[in-house]
Amino acid sequence: xxxxxxxxxxxxxxxxxxxxxIGLLLFGTPIFLIIGYGFESTLALLxxxxxxxSALQIIDQKSSIKFLSVSEYxxxxxxxxxxxxxxxxxxxxxxxxxxxxxxxxxxxxxxILNKNRIxxxxxxxxxxxxxxxxxxxxxxxxxxxxxxxxxLFATLVNGDDRVLTRNxxxxxxxxxxxxxxxxxxxxxxxxxxxxxWYYVCLPLILFYPAQKIFNKIDNQQFTxxxxxxxxxxxxxxxxxxxx
Numbered sequence: 001x002x003x004x005x006x007x008x009x010x011x012x013x014x015x016x017x018x019x020x021x022i023g024l025l026l027f028g029t030p031i032f033l034i035i036g037y038g039f040e041s042t043l044a045l046l047x048x049x050x051x052x053x054s055a056l057q058i059i060d061q062k063s064s065i066k067f068l069s070v071s072e073y074x075x076x077x078x079x080x081x082x083x084x085x086x087x088x089x090x091x092x093x094x095x096x097x098x099x100x101x102x103x104x105x106x107x108x109x110x111x112i113l114n115k116n117r118i119x120x121x122x123x124x125x126x127x128x129x130x131x132x133x134x135x136x137x138x139x140x141x142x143x144x145x146x147x148x149x150x151x152l153f154a155t156l157v158n159g160d161d162r163v164l165t166r167n168x169x170x171x172x173x174x175x176x177x178x179x180x181x182x183x184x185x186x187x188x189x190x191x192x193x194x195x196x197w198y199y200v201c202l203p204l205i206l207f208y209p210a211q212k213i214f215n216k217i218d219n220q221q222f223t224x225x226x227x228x229x230x231x232x233x234x235x236x237x238x239x240x241x242x243x
Contacts, residue, residue, distance in 0.1 A: 007199075009028065009031055009032075010024075010028070010045075010046075010049060010199050010202060011202055011206070013027055014049060014053065014202045014203055014206050014207075015206050015210055016229075017053050018057075018203065018206055018207045018210035018211070019210045019211075019213050020166075020225070022147045022148070022150075022151050022169060022173075023147075023229075024046060024049060024050050024053065025046055025050055025144050025145075025173070026105075026145065026147035026148060027229075027233055028042070028046050029046065029101055029143070029145060030101050030102060030105050030145075030237050032045065032046070033097065033098045033101055034098065034240055038190065039088065039097045040089065040184055040188050040189065040190045041190060042144070043144060043180060043181070043184055044181070044184060044188075044190075044192045044193065044196065045193075045196050045199070046144075047177045047180055047181040047184075048181065048196070048197055048199070048200050049199050049202065049203060050173055051173075051174060051177040051178060051181065052200045052203045052204070053170075053173075053203045053207065054170040054171070054173040054174035054177065055174055056203055056204075056207045057166060057167070057170035058167060058170050058171060058174065060207075060208075060211065061163055061166070061167050061170075069157045069158075069168065070168075070171065072129065072130065073133060073172065074175070076130045076133035076134050076137070077133040077134065077136050077137035077172075077176075078137060078175065078176070078179060079137070080134050080138045080141065081137035081138070081140055081141040081176055081179060082141065082179055082183060083138075084137065084138045084139075084141030084142040085141035085142070085179075085180055086141075086183065087141075087142065088141065088142045089183070089184070089187060089189060092189055100142065100143050101143045101144070101145055102237055102240075104139060104143050104145040105145060105233070105234060105237050106234050106237065107148075108145060108147065108148025108149060108230070109148065109230040109231060109233065109234030110234075111148050111149060111152055112148045112151065112152070113230060113231055125153075125156055126156060126157075129153070129156070132149075132153060133153070135149065136149045136150055136153065136172075137176075140176055141180070144180075146176075147169075147173075150169055150173070151165075151169055154166075154168035154169045154172070
């Protein structure tokens with residue numbers, strides 16, 4: 001029964017991420033922590049699937065990513081991703097990571113819900129974008145919950161171009177996922193269960209059919225669906241934390 005539930009959760013989140021570019025880690029991390037998985041086990045389960053989806057999204061889209069944006073991302077986000085992940089691994093059971101994940105899920109939901117308003121006043125975020133990238137790396141390394149903030153930043157640097165935005169998000173998840181998974185393999189405290197790699201087949205099956213949905217969704221629907229899903233899931237997670 002546990003494997004069936006695990007399979008259903010990952011399948012739904014793979015479909016969601018294949019359409020919107022986010023969802024597998026943003027929603028999958030708190031779900032699996034809540035049902036009893038450890039932080040490292042959750043990462044080991046989700047990261048190979050996330051890496052596969054991100055690679056497929058980059059390959060599928062013919063448009064490129066802005067070089068300057070990617071260079072800044074690599075320079076300011078990734079070192080802090082690695083540093084904060086190492087800290088999280090070494091802290092182990094000394095901290096209840098679910099608390100941090102739940103709080104950041106709520107914050108990221110609020111950020112996504114107010115994305116258009118924040119982007120309208122984007123001159124401040126763009127001015128301090130390097131600090132924002134450091135924040136994304138630190139949050140994602142420690143909690144795996146940087147997806148909402150990455151989505152906002154991708155929209156900021158790419159304007160209304162949803163394809164470029166999704167490409168930037170895909171690149172962000174791809175490179176962060178590779179660094180995270182490699183770090184867990186090298187210094188992780190738990191033994192990695194490589195039998196879970198069969199979940200990598202799910203993106204290969206679901207990704208291309210999901211693109212038909214993506215191509216039929218306009219920008220307003222694209223933003224609205226993410227907002228509603230974030231709101232519902234944020235409320236659900238908060239209610240569980242308060243029990």
